Amino acid sequence: MRDLLSRVAGSGAHPASGSARRDVSGAVLAFAAAAVLGNWVEEFTAFEWSLWAVQAILALSLTLVWGYGGIFSLGQAAIYGIGGYTYGFWAINLVDNTGESITAVLAAVAVGTAFAALLGYFMFYGNVTDVYVAIITLATSLVLFAFVNSTSGTAYRIGDAPFGGYNGMTRIPRITWRLPGGESHELTRTQFFLFCVAAGLLMAVAIRVLSRRPFGRIAVALQHNELRTVLLGYDVRWHKLAVFTIGGAVASFAGALFAAWGRFMSPTVFSLTPAALVVIWVLVGGRSSVSGAFVGVLVVKGFSSWFGGASGDNEPIVLGVILVLIVLLLPGGIVANISRLRHWRRGRASPSRDPAADAEQVSVEETDRHPVVADPADLQRRARLIATEAVTKRYGGLAAVDAVSLEFPRGVSCLIGPNGAGKSTLLDLLSGRRRPTAGAVTLDGEDLTKREPFLRARGGVGIKLQVASIYEALSVRENLWLACYAMPRDIDEANRRAASLLEWLDLRDEAERTAGTLSHGKKQWLEIGMVVSTNPSVVLLDEPTAGMTREETARTASLVRELGESASVIVVEHDMDFVRQLDAPITVLHMGSLFTQGTFDELSKDDRVIDIYLGAHNGNGGPDDGRGSAPSKHHDGRGSAPGKHHDGRGSAPGKHHDGRGSAPGKPVEASGGRTDGTIANGPSADADA
Amino acid sequence: MAPDRIFNLGFDLATTVSILALVSLGLAVIFGMRGVINLAHGEFIMLGAFATLTGTRSGLNTWLAMALAAAAVGLFGIVVERLLIRHLYRRLADTMLATWGLSLIMVQAVENRYGSVTEGIPVPIGNFTVGEFSMSKYNFVLIAAAAAGVVATYTIMRRTRYGLLARATTQSATMAEGLGVNTSVVNMWTFGLGSVLAGAAGALLAPVVGVIPTMGQTFVARAFMTVIVGGPSFVAGTVSASGLLGFIENVGTNWFTPVIGQAMLLMAAIVVLRFLPQGLTGTRLRR
Numbered sequence: 001m002r003d004l005l006s007r008v009a010g011s012g013a014h015p016a017s018g019s020a021r022r023d024v025s026g027a028v029l030a031f032a033a034a035a036v037l038g039n040w041v042e043e044f045t046a047f048e049w050s051l052w053a054v055q056a057i058l059a060l061s062l063t064l065v066w067g068y069g070g071i072f073s074l075g076q077a078a079i080y081g082i083g084g085y086t087y088g089f090w091a092i093n094l095v096d097n098t099g100e101s102i103t104a105v106l107a108a109v110a111v112g113t114a115f116a117a118l119l120g121y122f123m124f125y126g127n128v129t130d131v132y133v134a135i136i137t138l139a140t141s142l143v144l145f146a147f148v149n150s151t152s153g154t155a156y157r158i159g160d161a162p163f164g165g166y167n168g169m170t171r172i173p174r175i176t177w178r179l180p181g182g183e184s185h186e187l188t189r190t191q192f193f194l195f196c197v198a199a200g201l202l203m204a205v206a207i208r209v210l211s212r213r214p215f216g217r218i219a220v221a222l223q224h225n226e227l228r229t230v231l232l233g234y235d236v237r238w239h240k241l242a243v244f245t246i247g248g249a250v251a252s253f254a255g256a257l258f259a260a261w262g263r264f265m266s267p268t269v270f271s272l273t274p275a276a277l278v279v280i281w282v283l284v285g286g287r288s289s290v291s292g293a294f295v296g297v298l299v300v301k302g303f304s305s306w307f308g309g310a311s312g313d314n315e316p317i318v319l320g321v322i323l324v325l326i327v328l329l330l331p332g333g334i335v336a337n338i339s340r341l342r343h344w345r346r347g348r349a350s351p352s353r354d355p356a357a358d359a360e361q362v363s364v365e366e367t368d369r370h371p372v373v374a375d376p377a378d379l380q381r382r383a384r385l386i387a388t389e390a391v392t393k394r395y396g397g398l399a400a401v402d403a404v405s406l407e408f409p410r411g412v413s414c415l416i417g418p419n420g421a422g423k424s425t426l427l428d429l430l431s432g433r434r435r436p437t438a439g440a441v442t443l444d445g446e447d448l449t450k451r452e453p454f455l456r457a458r459g460g461v462g463i464k465l466q467v468a469s470i471y472e473a474l475s476v477r478e479n480l481w482l483a484c485y486a487m488p489r490d491i492d493e494a495n496r497r498a499a500s501l502l503e504w505l506d507l508r509d510e511a512e513r514t515a516g517t518l519s520h521g522k523k524q525w526l527e528i529g530m531v532v533s534t535n536p537s538v539v540l541l542d543e544p545t546a547g548m549t550r551e552e553t554a555r556t557a558s559l560v561r562e563l564g565e566s567a568s569v570i571v572v573e574h575d576m577d578f579v580r581q582l583d584a585p586i587t588v589l590h591m592g593s594l595f596t597q598g599t600f601d602e603l604s605k606d607d608r609v610i611d612i613y614l615g616a617h618n619g620n621g622g623p624d625d626g627r628g629s630a631p632s633k634h635h636d637g638r639g640s641a642p643g644k645h646h647d648g649r650g651s652a653p654g655k656h657h658d659g660r661g662s663a664p665g666k667p668v669e670a671s672g673g674r675t676d677g678t679i680a681n682g683p684s685a686d687a688d689a
Numbered sequence: 690m691a692p693d694r695i696f697n698l699g700f701d702l703a704t705t706v707s708i709l710a711l712v713s714l715g716l717a718v719i720f721g722m723r724g725v726i727n728l729a730h731g732e733f734i735m736l737g738a739f740a741t742l743t744g745t746r747s748g749l750n751t752w753l754a755m756a757l758a759a760a761a762v763g764l765f766g767i768v769v770e771r772l773l774i775r776h777l778y779r780r781l782a783d784t785m786l787a788t789w790g791l792s793l794i795m796v797q798a799v800e801n802r803y804g805s806v807t808e809g810i811p812v813p814i815g816n817f818t819v820g821e822f823s824m825s826k827y828n829f830v831l832i833a834a835a836a837a838g839v840v841a842t843y844t845i846m847r848r849t850r851y852g853l854l855a856r857a858t859t860q861s862a863t864m865a866e867g868l869g870v871n872t873s874v875v876n877m878w879t880f881g882l883g884s885v886l887a888g889a890a891g892a893l894l895a896p897v898v899g900v901i902p903t904m905g906q907t908f909v910a911r912a913f914m915t916v917i918v919g920g921p922s923f924v925a926g927t928v929s930a931s932g933l934l935g936f937i938e939n940v941g942t943n944w945f946t947p948v949i950g951q952a953m954l955l956m957a958a959i960v961v962l963r964f965l966p967q968g969l970t971g972t973r974l975r976r
Contacts, residue, residue: 072782119959126963131726131781135913136959138728142910143955150948272906276789283786316797323790327783328776 023208027201034197038190047189047261052297053196054257057203059281059293061250064207067288068216069243070223072130075119075137076251076278078144081269083112083255085148085163088172088265092161095173099184102177105256112252113245120244124237138275145270168266175260196257203250204290214485214494219243221471221482228469231431232486232534233457273316280319283326384444384460384537385409386430386568391439393425400425402592403439408538412564414579415572417589418613423572424466426589427540430570431463432456443538458487462536466543466572468523472516476507476526479515483530497533505529520547528556532563539569545578557581588612693820701943704828706935707835711893712908713915713927714838715886720916721923722859722879725774725784729792730912731905733884737762737891738900739799742808751813755892759885766884770877778876792905800902807899827896834893835931838886843924845882855879911938911951914958920968929969934958 038046062076090104119140123133152165163169175192178184187195210216222229222236230236259265268274277300284299285292303322304315387407393400401422415423428434430441432453441448448456471479480501485494502508507526510518515526528544541560545553557578563569564584573579579586580600588595588603590612596603603609716730727733740761744754769791777784814826846852857865858872858879865872890908898904915934919926937957941950965971 072785122959122963127966128962129966131785132917132962132966134782134785135726135917136962139910139913139955139958142906143952146907146910146948146951150946271903272789273793276793279786279789313801314797316793320790320793320795320797323793324773324787327787327790328773 020209020212023205027205031194031198031201035194038193038197043189046193050189050193050196050261051258052294052301053193053200054254054261055281055297056294057196057200057254057257058251058278059285059297060200060203060207060290061247061254062278062282063285063288063290063293064210064250065244065247066282067286068207068211068223069219069240069247071240071244071247072134073137073244073247074134074275074279075141076247077274078137078141078270079112079116079248079251080255080258080278081141081144081148081265081267081274082115083108083252084259084265084269085169085255086111086252087256087259088169089158089161091173091176091260092171093159095176098178100176100178101173101260102175105175105253105260108256108259109249109253112255113249115252116248117241117245120241120248124240124244127237138272141270141275142272145267148267148270164265166267168264169259170264172259172263172265174263175257192261196261199253199257200294204293208290214489214491215239215242217478217482217485221474224471224473225469227433227465228471228530229482230454231433231457231463231465231469232483232530233454234486235452235454273319276319276323280322280326284322384568386461386538386570387442388426388429389440389442391426391429391436391441393422393429393434394437399592401429401436404589404592404594405439406587406594408568408570410564410566410568412560412569412571412582412584414582414584414586415570415589416574416576416579416586417595420591421589421595422592423589424542425592427463427542427570427572430538430540431461433463457534457536460535460537461540462531462534462538463540464524464527464531464542464544466546468520468527470515470523470527470530472514474515475512476515476518477502477511479526479530480505480507480533483533486534501529501533521545521549521552524548525552525556528559532559537567539563539567541569541571543572543574545573545575553578554581691820693822696819697822697824698943700824700828702936702939703832705939705942706931707828707832708894709911709915709935709938710835710927710931711831711838711890712887713912713919713931714835714842715883715888715890716912717916717919717923717927718842718886719880719883721921721926722855722883723778723876724781725778725880726781726788726913727774727880727883728785728789728909729769729795729905730788730887731907731909732792732795733762733766733887733905734891734894734908735799735900735902735905736765736795737888738895738898738904739803739891739902740888741892741895742810742900745810751810751896755889755895758892759889762888762891763881763885766887767877767881769884770880774880775873775876796902796905803902805902807901809900810896812896825897831893831897834889838889839924839928842882842886846924851875851878911954914955918958918961918968920965920970922970926968926970933961933969 038049058076058080061079062073065071065073065076087101087104087108090107091101094104095101119137122128123136128136148163149166151163152167154162156163156165161169174186175195176184176186211220218229218234218239222234222239226236255269281296281300282293283296285294285296300319300322304318307314307318385407388404390403390405391401392403400420404422404426415426417423425434429436432448432451432455436449439449443456443459443461448459448461451459471482474482477498481494481498484497484501485491488494488497502511505525507522507529510522515523518526524544524547528541531539531541544556544560548556553575560569560571560582571579571582571584583600585597586600586603587597588609595612596606596609598606712734715733716727719725719727719730737758740758741751741754744757745751749757773787773791774784777787812825812827814830816823817826818824844852846856854865854870854875855878857868857870858875862872865875894908898907911934915927915930916923918934919928919930934954934957938950938954941953943950961969
């Protein structure tokens with residue numbers, strides 16, 4: 001899977017033009033072989049083979065839509081059917097008048113594409129997700145099946161072409177062409193075969209090329225992490241629609257060829273078996289393998305004629321068994337598994353490099369190297385004022401955020417409060433992930449309240465989520481590239497910036513590593529880097545230092561301060577050391593409302609703030625963060641409340657997320673699973689100091 | 690409009706809605722509780738119909754045959770869950786593919802056994818007349834069965850020990866396991882319950898539709914749309930979505946043709962999802 005992905009996404013910074021050349025030469029060779037074979041064998045045999053090429057094109061449409069776009073469409077066969085019927089109507093009506101049926105092919109593609117676009121619009125702009133897409137596309141095919149089945153009788157006809165109901169549409173002309181003023185020619189069987197092969201290869205190459213373009217990379221990205229893709233400012237809905245529509249064009253083209261091949265269209269093309277067949281081809285060949293589409297069709301055909309009985313009656317059983325077995329045993333598909341086997345053996349031959357092995361030993365030596373904004377132009381960004389006006393978010397009877405009015409001018413602002421105070425919800429309202437129940441969000445006075453998240457991102461609002469949201473399956477470089485490409489939309493610019501960001505973030509050595517193998521803190525750091533690289537004027541950071549080492553935290557603090565010089569940075573944190581390092585105005589939220597505001601020193605003297613962190617139990621043991629935080633000047637008791645959070649975090653990164661779901665608005669004591677024992681027993685270095 | 694005409698239309702509408710609820714409920718239970726789409730749902734319905742057919746052919750009382758058929762399909766569902774589905778929870782697309790494979794196998798196997806001719810069993814009770822209109826008493830049975838199915842499902846989920854454990858497993862399987870619930874067994878019963886409901890739907894529909902191996906296809910599209918339009922709260926969802934979509938289908942069928950009724954149902958469902966992607970009952974969830 002991973003090698004497929006890296007192939008799909010290209011080699012990061014260098015879109016591989018060389019392999020495009022290889023694709024083309026491979027396709028030319030394949031066509032030459034087909035030309036020799038097609039002229040060598042019986043004309044009728046070549047004609048039989050055409051079906052294979054046609055079906056491979058249909059399979060390619062699903063490879064594109066599902067393998068690259070991550071859209072689990074079960075409707076490709078239905079769009080193929082639409083293409084076939086449309087070709088039939090046009091060709092029957094045209095061929096006697098104009099002497100050609102090329103127009104009919106174009107019409108078929110146009111209608112199929114339009115159908116896919118319409119269906120796709122409703123699905124993707126309604127934010128309908130995976131399974132629902134599968135169900136809707138399947139249900140659509142079945143309704144088409146019922147419809148076309150019911151169209152027997154002379155009432156259902158377009159021009160000279162009757163639908164034919166369950167008997168199907170007959171006497172569809174073959175592909176015929178004519179130059180203006182010239183004679184009309186019907187393609188011979190061999191010509192038709194070569195035409196289909198050429199078309200199939202052309203589309204295969206086109207899909208490969210497309211997949212290496214930014215369009216294809218974004219498609220792969222949104223398949224892996226749709227939320228992050230949105231938050232980087234990509235219009236995911238449009239992208240899915242585009243992929244699905246192109247897939248519809250390919251499928252309906254295949255349908256037109258099929259109608260011309262068999263000169264017959266039957267409504268069974270809309271039934272369950274053909275729909276399943278397409279999926280099986282692609283599964284057997286491997287979801288994201290272009291050549292797999294061709295192989296899959298061939299292999300499945302071999303299987304079903306081998307086991308399906310002489311008359312092919314048992315074909316559905318064979319197909320069903322293949323489906324079940326693949327799902328249970330070979331989820332990656334046959335071709336992908338063979339290539340994985342090959343890689344595995346190759347991998348054993350070469351000295352093994354375990355990415356997990358060098359995972360932990362990074363970073364520490366670079367402690368004092370504070371990141372500098374690499375591009376001086378970045379400093380020219382104009383900070384913008386993001387504000388909320390009495391913004392409220394309710395879940396049923398609970399107000400997670402209750403009439404909060406805040407302004408965040410240029411510079412760093414901190415947002416603190418116990419679990420359930422509404423901090424993350426507030427950030428979600430700012431980034432657009434959630435819509436407020438009441439109130440407004442404005443950016444420089446402009447009302448953002450109803451704006452889509454990706455548009456806010458384009459408008460300069462970047463967010464780092466509480467749980468690091470990166471492309472775990474892609475390399476670090478690809479992660480950054482996607483972030484860098486979002487705004488300028490320029491490949492060279494994105495390559496350049498991704499490279500300089502790798503330097504700047506000090507992730508050079510990890511550039512080609514899969515981001516999912518990074519340590520927790522490094523993932524956070526990478527995500528911050530991605531947010532920064534979209535050049536935001538408002539930066540929202542939700543617990544940026546969770547899971548970071550002390551050095552990483554310090555580095556993040558200096559990065560945040562630096563960002564604050566040019567942008568509005570809003571930081572949600574539990575780590576009070578970090579908050580103090582930022583030396584920024586602090587807003588305290590409690591139970592969804594604005595509690596108080598002030599500087600760190602003011603708030604740390606405020607007993608009410610300590611109370612909401614500690615609940616009834618005041619004055620526990622001294623704070624211990626387990627990381628020996630240097631600038632520790634809090635007095636006993638006062639610092640202990642925040643320190644506690646801090647403590648849980650330092651010892652077990654990510655642990656503190658556990659208590660999250662519990663009773664919002666309650667003080668920490670009551671909701672967390674932490675015992676007082678841990679705190680009391682810890683070495684109270686800070687308190688003693 | 691004459692009162693008998695109004696009654697006829699209302700009765701017809703209630704029948705359409707009830708059939709929709711019947712064929713969707715089993716799917717909704719499995720999807721709502723386990724997040725699994727059983728693409729073989731239509732074939733489970735078909736199996737219920739064929740089991741009823743076999744029962745009546747061997748001389749059983751129709752009602753008894755129906756009850757046995759539902760139980761048999763439930764048993765079959767449990768076997769399928771143990772052999773197949775169990776390995777695939779949390780792999781949504783894979784579950785769909787595997788159950789799809791199962792559905793292809795089931796259709797062909799039944800066709801090999803029974804042939805592809807349309808079979809029928811006699812409607813067990815006769816007609817009644819209101820004004821000028823003669824209507825089948827059996828439709829009362831369908832309406833009552835749909836209502837009973839909804840109430841029974843609700844009661845099982847809310848009032849029984851199994852229901853509590855099943856809901857706990859849905860909320861957080863990890864937490865349920867931590868509290869000592871054998872979630873694997875709970876999942877098995879959930880799938881079995883959905884299968885019983887699908888089998889019962891097939892059994893009840895056997896007298897009024899043609900019993901053929903491909904009959905599942907005629908119901909699944911509608912059942913799928915009802916379930917996803919219904920949304921996560923599946924009992925309320927099934928009832929509300931059956932009501933809405935059944936009404937639309939009924940109007941389309943009465944004014945045009947049954948096929949147009951189905952097409953209108955589909956289009957209405959897609960439009961609803963465009964604006965309520967979580968379905969009719971989805972707005973109560975956190976988004």
